[in-house]
Amino acid sequence: MHLERRVLVTGGAGFIGSHLCEQLLDAGCDVLCVDNFFTGSRRNIEHLLTHPRFELMRHDVTFPLYVEVDEIYNLACPASPIHYQRDPVQTTKTSVHGAINMLGLAKRVQAKILQASTSEVYGDPEVHPQEESYWGHVNPIGLRSCYDEGKRCAETLFFDYWRQHRLRIKVARIFNTYGPRMHPNDGRVISNFVVQALLERDITIYGNGDQTRSFCYVDDLVDGLMRLMATKDDVTGPINMGNPDEYTILELAKVIIDTSGSRSRIVHRPLPEDDPRQRQPDIRRARENLGWQPRVPLKEGLVRVIAYFEDLLRQQSVRDSLAGNASG
Numbered sequence: 001m002h003l004e005r006r007v008l009v010t011g012g013a014g015f016i017g018s019h020l021c022e023q024l025l026d027a028g029c030d031v032l033c034v035d036n037f038f039t040g041s042r043r044n045i046e047h048l049l050t051h052p053r054f055e056l057m058r059h060d061v062t063f064p065l066y067v068e069v070d071e072i073y074n075l076a077c078p079a080s081p082i083h084y085q086r087d088p089v090q091t092t093k094t095s096v097h098g099a100i101n102m103l104g105l106a107k108r109v110q111a112k113i114l115q116a117s118t119s120e121v122y123g124d125p126e127v128h129p130q131e132e133s134y135w136g137h138v139n140p141i142g143l144r145s146c147y148d149e150g151k152r153c154a155e156t157l158f159f160d161y162w163r164q165h166r167l168r169i170k171v172a173r174i175f176n177t178y179g180p181r182m183h184p185n186d187g188r189v190i191s192n193f194v195v196q197a198l199l200e201r202d203i204t205i206y207g208n209g210d211q212t213r214s215f216c217y218v219d220d221l222v223d224g225l226m227r228l229m230a231t232k233d234d235v236t237g238p239i240n241m242g243n244p245d246e247y248t249i250l251e252l253a254k255v256i257i258d259t260s261g262s263r264s265r266i267v268h269r270p271l272p273e274d275d276p277r278q279r280q281p282d283i284r285r286a287r288e289n290l291g292w293q294p295r296v297p298l299k300e301g302l303v304r305v306i307a308y309f310e311d312l313l314r315q316q317s318v319r320d321s322l323a324g325n326a327s328g
């Protein structure tokens with residue numbers, strides 16, 4: 001008889017997924033990590049491969065999956081604009097077909113299922129801070145739409161499976177998250193700025209830098225996801241998960257320069273299409289339903305991320321892969 005909780009993490013070899021796999025193992029679960037390595041890597045989970053309760057499966061969630069599990073965390077999806085815009089049709093397929101396949105699996109084995117949704121469902125928000133009742137302001141035909149609309153459709157599927165098939169669902173709307181194992185080359189603002197600062201290259205601010213974001217450290221986020229999964233069946237979400245401390249991108253650049261002791265200069269580049277002007281989660285629901293709130297302040301999290309990238313950049317192959325790209 002099987003006593004441990006068997007947990008499937010799709011996208012488990014990615015940035016957030018690898019931290020989640022670690023925490024689930026620490027909590028005593030059996031973990032099945034499924035990933036097609038589109039943006040994730042074996043390096044992120046190498047240290048888990050010999051763990052007796054960890055299993056890795058190479059699989060694309062746009063195809064059906066037949067496994068026996070008790071809980072599913074559905075994280076599979078490229079998350080940075082550079083990556084999700086590289087093959088936008090595949091991005092939408094991953095969100096939509098991936099959700100259908102994982103919901104079908106959850107239905108067959110009666111598993112609880114959590115969707116890693118995103119603040120992007122609010123688009124370029126006209127309401128500030130964003131609370132879950134806000135329906136969003138999303139361009140359906142722009143460059144970010146493959147990601148935003150794919151994630152919105154996935155939420156629709158989750159709630160229809162809940163209404164129609166009484167599936168136990170949990171939907172987390174994740175705001176910008178950062179931490180060790182972010183991809184050095186994926187163009188997200190924290191990895192870009194930290195790499196640029198450490199290599200003493202120019203810090204590239206898109207636009208004038210007065211757009212805002214709120215950054216959550218990955219350990220806080222993973223704690224929130226696991227708390228959400230553990231809630232009673234009537235808690236479906238959607239629940240915002242992020243750190244309400246809001247910074248302009250210019251402020252962020254200055255904090256990273258200060259914290260890393262870099263001599264990099266700030267330069268300005270054109271603002272990408274549909275770049276949201278401001279973003280800050282209203283986390284009252286998470287506080288009330290999960291007793292959750294972020295604990296790691298930005299400066300403390302940045303110290304850990306800077307140490308991680310310092311270490312990574314000692315590898316010549318990583319430095320070579322960064323030569324001449326957007327980080328330069």
Ligand code: NAD
Binds near residue numbers: 015041075175
């Ligand atoms: P990531 O790119 O590091 O991880 C995504 C993982 O999914 C990768 O390992 C990738 O290889 C895998 N993947 C992609 N397509 C797949 C497919 N078709 N089949 C199987 N695996 C596939 O990104 P992340 O930052 O760790 O994000 C994880 C999840 O959280 C994503 O669903 C993302 O949309 C969501 N999210 C992240 C953030 C953030 O700030 N990092 C914010 C909001 C939402």
Ligand code: UDP
Binds near residue numbers: 206211271272
């Ligand atoms: N950004 C920037 N310079 C960079 C990378 C990003 O100024 O080198 C800006 C980007 O235009 C956006 C913000 O930082 O306004 C956050 O970008 P990211 O891609 O990390 O996340 P998202 O836009 O998806 O929230």
